[in-house]
Amino acid sequence: MSYAFEGVISMSLSKPYIIGISVNMGAGKKTLSLELANYLQDPYVGWYDFDEISKGPEDFIDWFQRGEDYSEWDYPQLAEALKSLKSGESVIHPTRNLALSPGYRNIFWNNFD
Numbered sequence: 001m002s003y004a005f006e007g008v009i010s011m012s013l014s015k016p017y018i019i020g021i022s023v024n025m026g027a028g029k030k031t032l033s034l035e036l037a038n039y040l041q042d043p044y045v046g047w048y049d050f051d052e053i054s055k056g057p058e059d060f061i062d063w064f065q066r067g068e069d070y071s072e073w074d075y076p077q078l079a080e081a082l083k084s085l086k087s088g089e090s091v092i093h094p095t096r097n098l099a100l101s102p103g104y105r106n107i108f109w110n111n112f113d
Contacts, residue, residue, distance in 0.1 A: 029110075
């Protein structure tokens with residue numbers, strides 16, 4: 001697996017940034033994100049981690065068929081966590097209750113397939 005991540009590790013980093021991973025359902029975005037975060041020793045944040053404390057459409061298929069209005073999703077704590085990590089600030093993960101220290105490569109995966 002190290003060969004696959006070589007390009008990410010060798011990047012010259014002057015400030016923290018977010019690596020976003022979004023692929024089709026069942027393609028392994030969570031697995032990839034966890035493996036990448038573990039390999040890089042950088043934090044990961046998953047969209048699903050915030051479902052219980054956020055608001056979104058009740059029916060995903062209906063939302064999709066109506067044209068995918070992203071303003072229907074309200075995930076303020078996720079947005080704040082990503083903003084803090086990108087700013088180089090530590091954050092307490094609100095659902096896992098773990099301290100996340102910012103890395104230069106903060107891994108984020110979402111569920112929009």
